[in-house]
Amino acid sequence: MPEKKKRRSFNVVDEYFGEIEEWAERMDETLAQKPSWNLKDCTMEPLREINMTATEVVVTVDLPLTEESAVQVRPTDNSLEISAKMRRKLHLHELGISYHRGEIQKFHCHIRIPVPVNMDRMSIKYKKGMLEVHMPRKR
Amino acid sequence: MSEDVKIVEETKVPSGATLIFGFPDVGLVGLIAASHLVDELRLTEVAYVDSTLLPPLIVLHEGLPHSSMRIFANHDILLAVSEVPIPTDMIYPIMDALIEWGRSKSVKMMISLSGIPIQDRQDATELKAFAAASSPEALKTAKDSGVEVLMEGYMVGPQAVVLQRASKYGSPALALLAQCFYNYPDPEAAAEVLKSLVKVTGVKVDVAKLLEKGEEVRLRARDVMKRTQQEMSKMKKGQEYDIPMYVS
Numbered sequence: 001m002p003e004k005k006k007r008r009s010f011n012v013v014d015e016y017f018g019e020i021e022e023w024a025e026r027m028d029e030t031l032a033q034k035p036s037w038n039l040k041d042c043t044m045e046p047l048r049e050i051n052m053t054a055t056e057v058v059v060t061v062d063l064p065l066t067e068e069s070a071v072q073v074r075p076t077d078n079s080l081e082i083s084a085k086m087r088r089k090l091h092l093h094e095l096g097i098s099y100h101r102g103e104i105q106k107f108h109c110h111i112r113i114p115v116p117v118n119m120d121r122m123s124i125k126y127k128k129g130m131l132e133v134h135m136p137r138k139r
Numbered sequence: 140m141s142e143d144v145k146i147v148e149e150t151k152v153p154s155g156a157t158l159i160f161g162f163p164d165v166g167l168v169g170l171i172a173a174s175h176l177v178d179e180l181r182l183t184e185v186a187y188v189d190s191t192l193l194p195p196l197i198v199l200h201e202g203l204p205h206s207s208m209r210i211f212a213n214h215d216i217l218l219a220v221s222e223v224p225i226p227t228d229m230i231y232p233i234m235d236a237l238i239e240w241g242r243s244k245s246v247k248m249m250i251s252l253s254g255i256p257i258q259d260r261q262d263a264t265e266l267k268a269f270a271a272a273s274s275p276e277a278l279k280t281a282k283d284s285g286v287e288v289l290m291e292g293y294m295v296g297p298q299a300v301v302l303q304r305a306s307k308y309g310s311p312a313l314a315l316l317a318q319c320f321y322n323y324p325d326p327e328a329a330a331e332v333l334k335s336l337v338k339v340t341g342v343k344v345d346v347a348k349l350l351e352k353g354e355e356v357r358l359r360a361r362d363v364m365k366r367t368q369q370e371m372s373k374m375k376k377g378q379e380y381d382i383p384m385y386v387s
Contacts, residue, residue, distance in 0.1 A: 036362055047361050049322050060261070062323045062361070064354035095359060129354055130261045130323070 037092075039102040046082070046107040050114065054137075057117050061131040063107050065090075068126040070106075073133060075119035080133060083108045144190040144236035146210070152185050157340055158217045158246040160237070162297050163224040163367040165376065166319030167360050168254035171329035172336075173220040175349045180342070182211035182218055188236070192229050198222055208233070216342065217246065223363065224370040225297060234300040242310060248277070249305055249312040250339070251298035252332050254319030255289070255379065266318045266328055268335035273305035273312035281313055284338040289316060291383045295376050313339065322368055324360035326353035 037044040048061040063071065063084045070085040085106045092102050117135035125132040161173025176182065187206035197204040208221040219237055241249055255269060269289035270281035282288060294302070298314040305312030315335045319328030330346035337344055349356070371377075 036365070044358075044361075047323055047364060060323075062357060064357040090358070125261075127261050129357070132261060 037104055039092075039100065041108070042089075042103055042105040043083075043108040044104045044106075045109050046084075048082075048109060048111060050111065052115065052137075056137055057113055057115060057135045059111055059113075059131075059133040059135075061107075061109070061111075061133075062129065063131055064129045066107065066129055071126060071131055073122075073124055073131070075122060077119075078113050078116075080111045080113065081109075082111065082131065084131075143192050144188060144232050146186050146236060146240040147189050148186045150183075150185050152210075152217070152244055153212060153214050154245045155247055156212065156215050156217045156244065157342075158219065158237075158241040158244070158249045159336070160219050160249070160251045160297060160301060162219075162221045162251075162253075163363055163370075164253045164296050164298075165256045165321050165371065165379075166254040166323065166325030166328050167364055167367065168317055168319050168325055168328045168332055169252040170220065170222070170363065171324060171326050171349070171356055171360065172252045172333050173218055175329065175333065175346070176216075176218055176344060177211050177220070179344050179348075180213055180216065182213055182216065184209050185212040185217070186210040186240075188219075188233065190229075190233065190236075192226075192232055194223075194226065196223060217241070217244065224367040227370055227374040230297055230300060230374070234297050235304065238301065238304045238308075238310075242308065247311070248280075248340075249273075249301055249310065250336065251301050251312075251314045252329075252336065253296070253298050253314060253316050254325065254328050254332070255316040256321035257318045260318070260320045260325070263318060266331040268315055268317040268331050270335065270339075271302060271314045271316070273302050273310065277305075277311040277313055280311070281315075281339060284335075286315065286335045286338055289314075291385060293378050293381055293383060295374055295378050296371075315339070322364065324357045324364050326350065326356045 046061050046063055051058045061082055065086045066084040072083050074081040083106055090104045092100050116138040118138055121136050123134045161169040163170045188208035196207055198207050207223045211218045225233055270286040271289045272278035301312050302314055315332050317328040317331035319325040326349055330349050333344050333346050
């Protein structure tokens with residue numbers, strides 16, 4: 001490929017990735033603008049993280065004030081639905097929110113798994129309110 | 140002091156104290172530890188940071204406005220705390236102003252409380268704390284107190300600026316870092332870093348209450364953690380995981 005044309009292609013790729021980064025930042029900011037709690041169904045979104053290795057996808061979810069027996073993990077084709085009832089109801093004023101009345105009773109979230117995994121070989125660990133779900137990647 | 144950042148004193152500020160920094164960072168270790176210090180040592184607000192560089196944000200307490208970045212004190216401790224993450228672009232001007240202010244108060248040492256993220260944190264039964272210092276003398280203080288030294292690695296964030304500037308000015312400074320979660324509030328790590336603060340300074344702090352209410356702290360801290368994650372990604376905090384290549 002001629003040098004000039006090659007450089008132009010690199011610029012297009014750079015611009016493309018630049019746009020994706022900007023879009024991701026905007027999305028991040030937009031998503032952060034809504035509260036992390038929902039009074040209609042008395043839920044709060046937990047903090048969570050997805051890590052991928054060559055062999056598995058590991059999802060961790062922070063579920064303070066819960067017991068292992070109250071945690072439910074429902075796999076679907078490419079996502080996990082996680083819910084966990086808290087040991088006690090939390091009034092919003094306990095969280096420093098005084099302009100709303102309501103209570104939070106459980107954590108709830110959907111987590112999309114970005115690569116194909118074997119959900120039927122999923123394994124779950126729970127320790128001190130931290131949930132860890134291991135899913136082997138499909139080969 | 141930078142004209143863009145002012146430290147406004149509300150009452151008499153003691154001289155010759157230890158200046159401690161507790162800012163939102165990995166695992167919110169510094170912020171959680173600082174919040175516990177304010178409660179345990181019954182520190183009172185003596186000054187706040189006023190800057191047009193910061194987002195237009197105040198913290199309301201009992202209907203009244205407070206700066207999100209305040210300095211609490213007793214007779215021998217000054218504690219700078221931020222309740223929201225410092226925007227990445229503002230870290231240098233804010234830290235420069237705080238360090239300069241601290242030097243004007245003849246602080247005997249500056250200590251940043253923070254964390255060092257580890258993989259498989261949830262499986263760790265005992266957490267370790269490490270120290271890095273601005274000078275060989277400050278490092279000796281940490282070693283003599285029984286705090287392990289962080290021998291090699293990268294440091295990103297306010298604590299990096301403190302060590303860098305303190306080294307330049309010849310002021311003693313330490314960064315105390317407890318092993319922690321990267322993305323989750325970690326009260327156990329905050330307790331660990333406070334134990335190393337006790338070793339280094341001799342200040343009396345009981346961490347039992349902090350550990351007891353750990354789950355509630357994690358719950359209350361989740362939104363600050365989320366905001367902090369965004370800033371950490373902007374400042375490329377993940378670089379601390381990198382294998383160092385020190386050129387000697």
